[in-house]
Amino acid sequence: MTPIIKLENLSKKYGTFYAVNKLNLNIYKGEVFGLLGPNGAGKSTTILMMLGLTEPQSGKALICGFDATTNPIQVKKRVGYLPDTLGFYENRTGLENLIYIAHLNGLSEQITIQKAKELLIRVGLEKEMNKKVSTYSRGMKQRLGLADVLIKNPEIIILDEPTLGIDPKGVRDFLLLIRQLSKEEHLTVLLSSHNLHQVQQVCDRVGLFVDGNLIAEGDIPTLSKVLLKEQSYTVEIKLQESLQENSSIIKTLLLKSEDIKKVTLQNDSLLIYCTNDVTSYIAKTLINANFNMQYLHIKEYGLDDIYQRYFENKNENNKQIA
Numbered sequence: 001m002t003p004i005i006k007l008e009n010l011s012k013k014y015g016t017f018y019a020v021n022k023l024n025l026n027i028y029k030g031e032v033f034g035l036l037g038p039n040g041a042g043k044s045t046t047i048l049m050m051l052g053l054t055e056p057q058s059g060k061a062l063i064c065g066f067d068a069t070t071n072p073i074q075v076k077k078r079v080g081y082l083p084d085t086l087g088f089y090e091n092r093t094g095l096e097n098l099i100y101i102a103h104l105n106g107l108s109e110q111i112t113i114q115k116a117k118e119l120l121i122r123v124g125l126e127k128e129m130n131k132k133v134s135t136y137s138r139g140m141k142q143r144l145g146l147a148d149v150l151i152k153n154p155e156i157i158i159l160d161e162p163t164l165g166i167d168p169k170g171v172r173d174f175l176l177l178i179r180q181l182s183k184e185e186h187l188t189v190l191l192s193s194h195n196l197h198q199v200q201q202v203c204d205r206v207g208l209f210v211d212g213n214l215i216a217e218g219d220i221p222t223l224s225k226v227l228l229k230e231q232s233y234t235v236e237i238k239l240q241e242s243l244q245e246n247s248s249i250i251k252t253l254l255l256k257s258e259d260i261k262k263v264t265l266q267n268d269s270l271l272i273y274c275t276n277d278v279t280s281y282i283a284k285t286l287i288n289a290n291f292n293m294q295y296l297h298i299k300e301y302g303l304d305d306i307y308q309r310y311f312e313n314k315n316e317n318n319k320q321i322a
């Protein structure tokens, strides 16, 4: 399958500093892809290069087959971009604002009004479309922004921190809407965020940016494997016997398995970090040693945990090096 977005060795330098460093990434039609990373990681710079709004030092951004640097007009026709700050005519209604944008995009007079109304209904602004934008909440403005982006029938939409400042229900509804649009209309969505939980809810795949580098990409289980490497499964157990008294014998027993990398005591349970799912081995080993198990479960990692543990591990390694 040909990717709809193809970034090849894309780099951007400010002075001597690389904001984006040799980025390679393929995104396919109909995917919801999350650009995730802390402040300053290079997400917005990457988006600007994809839109042809800033030139890369080296490499290429191919969008729907067009080079964003040499052919930004073709790219602009196919991509809808929702920046993190929106500007509307506040004393005009949502419908008037949308019609204005439709005209700017060259849509004919006849189809504009009908299409604008349909879109405002689609994004959930049916009741508010004839109210002035000055009366809109942040969430409503974001929906209007989405309608602005969709009116030119883009193949790709790029949303920069789209849920900033919206209340939790608004965020949920907005993300659901994006997911629906992508799945029903086969729209490719690129979403930049530092909110892991939101990205996890809505994205098919995620790319994790740190200091201008894409350090991992994939779905959540893949990211977990790549970032946590040898410790991507954690099994938590609790025994009827005292773990304080028995922890060293248990560690010796369990660490005989090559798949078990670390065993730590945490409060009154034992955390066993493994490369694979070895729960049955753990259970058998402990039962054979006459321990009585109170519970055993595999801890599922969300993006939040993966991210936090990745940075914890990195800091630990840095400390060890220093």
Ligand SMILES: Nc1ncnc2c1ncn2[C@@H]1O[C@H](COP(=O)(O)OP(=O)(O)OP(=O)(O)O)[C@@H](O)[C@H]1O
Pocket (backbone or CB within 6 Å): 014, 019, 037, 038, 039, 040, 041, 042, 043, 044, 045, 046, 194
């Ligand atoms: N015009 C510029 N001139 C100099 N440095 C810049 C410029 N634009 C961005 N940078 C730097 O490049 C790095 C990447 O910035 P970028 O805005 O792409 O990050 P980001 O991941 O989008 O962050 P945020 O989540 O805060 O928006 C940062 O260190 C930033 O200070």
